[in-house]
Amino acid sequence: MSYQFKTFYFASFDEFTEPPFELKDMGIEYRNTSDYYFDNNDRNMQGYLFQYTLKGHGMFEINHQVYQIEPGQAFFIKIPDDEKYFCPDNLNEDGWQLLYIHFEGTAVKPYFDKIIQKTGKILKLDPNSNVLQYLLKLHNDLLNGMKIPPFVGSEIVFHFLSLLCRTLAYNQDAYSLKTRFAIEFMENEFADIDSIKNLADKLGISLSHFTREFTKETGTNPIKYLTNIRMENAMQLLTNTNLSINEIAVKCGFSCGNYFSKIFKKNSHQSPYQFRIEKR
Numbered sequence: 280m281s282y283q284f285k286t287f288y289f290a291s292f293d294e295f296t297e298p299p300f301e302l303k304d305m306g307i308e309y310r311n312t313s314d315y316y317f318d319n320n321d322r323n324m325q326g327y328l329f330q331y332t333l334k335g336h337g338m339f340e341i342n343h344q345v346y347q348i349e350p351g352q353a354f355f356i357k358i359p360d361d362e363k364y365f366c367p368d369n370l371n372e373d374g375w376q377l378l379y380i381h382f383e384g385t386a387v388k389p390y391f392d393k394i395i396q397k398t399g400k401i402l403k404l405d406p407n408s409n410v411l412q413y414l415l416k417l418h419n420d421l422l423n424g425m426k427i428p429p430f431v432g433s434e435i436v437f438h439f440l441s442l443l444c445r446t447l448a449y450n451q452d453a454y455s456l457k458t459r460f461a462i463e464f465m466e467n468e469f470a471d472i473d474s475i476k477n478l479a480d481k482l483g484i485s486l487s488h489f490t491r492e493f494t495k496e497t498g499t500n501p502i503k504y505l506t507n508i509r510m511e512n513a514m515q516l517l518t519n520t521n522l523s524i525n526e527i528a529v530k531c532g533f534s535c536g537n538y539f540s541k542i543f544k545k546n547s548h549q550s551p552y553q554f555r556i557e558k559r
Contacts, residue, residue: 280333280334282307282309282333282334282376283307283422284306284307284308284309284376285306285307285418285421285422286304286305286306286307286308287304287305287306287418287421288303288304289302289303289304289427289432291432297385298383298384298385298433299384299385299386299387299433299437300382300383300384300386300387300432300433300434300436300437300440301326301382301383301384301432301433301436302380302382302427302432302433302435302436303324303326303381303382303383304380304381305378305379305380305381305414305417305418305421306378306379306418307333307376307377307378307418308376308377308379309374309375309376310337310366310374310375310376310377311335311366311370311372311374311375312366313365313366313367313368315337315365315366315375316363316364316365316366317363317364317365318363319356319358319359319360319361319362319363319364320359320360320361321359322358322359324358324381325358325359325383326357326358326381326382326383326384326387327355327356327357327358327381327382327383327387327391328354328355328356328358328379328380328381329353329354329355329379329380329381329439329443330348330353330354330355330364330377330378330379331352331353331377331378331379331404331411331414332348332349332350332351332352332353332375332376332377333350333376333377333378333406334350334373334376335350335370335371335373335374335375335376336348336349336350336367336370336375337364337365337366337367337375337377338364338365338366338367339354339362339363339364339400339401340362340363340364340365341361341362341400341401342361346401347367348364348401350406351403351404351405351406352401352402352403352404353401353402353403353404354400354401354402355391355394355395355400355402356400357391362400378411378414378415378418380414380436380439382436384433384436386437387436387440390440390441390443390444391440393444393448393498394443394444394447394448396448396498397447397448397498398447398448402447404446404447408446409442409445409446410439410442410443410446413438413439413442414439417435448498449497449498453496454496454497455492455496457482457484457489457492458492458493458496458497460482461478461482461489461493461501462497462504464478464481465478465501465504465505465508466508469505469508469509469512469531469532470509470529470530470531470532471532472505472532475489475490475501475502475505478501489501505532506542506546507546509531509532509533510531510542510543510546510547512530512531513527513528513531513539513543513551514554514558516530516531517551517554517555517558518555518558518559523536524536524539524540524551524552527539527551528540539551
């Protein structure tokens with residue numbers, strides 16, 4: 280597949296002095312000479328950079344280790360930091376054909392941290408993934424003259440980060456069989472699970488091993504994951520039924536109404552009663 284190489288730069292027309300998301304530039308480029316070399320500690324820019332190899336390859340250095348970034352691979356970095364990326368000597372005619380997006384924003388860091396915690400700074404993405412298709416379509420629309428009005432740049436960055444998190448940090452297809460079983464069991468039996476240890480016993484592994492592996496794969500510890508499922512079901516019952524707080528607590532796996540109310544307020548910053556009144 281051939282690509283049309285062009286880079287687009289965006290001025291910020293948003294009215295916020297510190298916007299949560301701000302699109303700076305993005306493009307598809309062809310690089311094939313050794314003067315394409317960037318030391319991420321010595322840049323006249325800041326923010327976050329996602330750079331994906333479409334064809335050919337480039338090099339990425341982190342912690343004094345050099346990695347070849349092949350098609351289907353990307354790096355995701357904060358600027359400034361300690362990485363370097365560059366074209367190696369003697370590239371063939373494919374060079375390094377890359378797709379990148381550069382952005383800033385006060386709300387980016389939690390997304391960045393979640394992705395890096397899950398994958399590291401070098402990650403793999405299928406060319407047919409929603410993330411890549413979204414960026415390729417964006418680039419094609421820009422080639423065809425699309426303009427970015429105020430606030431749409433922020434929306435683009437948010438949507439990109441959401442897709443990336445969903446694809447990499449919460450991709451259940453990539454989970455191990457044990458983790459998938461645990462999630463399915465929690466979703467179906469959340470009201471009857473006495474403890475996470477009992478769930479680990481069902482899987483035939485220790486509680487510490489289960490907690491470590493589940494957290495590594497999902498980004499959330501199993502107690503929090505189970506609590507979230509119970510909270511979501513409790514919210515549905517609070518909104519759509521006339522059941523008492525005590526009845527909802529039992530149906531959702533909480534020991535009593537008082538404990539349920541305490542957990543509910545901790546997670547939603549309002550009592551179950553306040554939530555019910557507000558949503559009706």
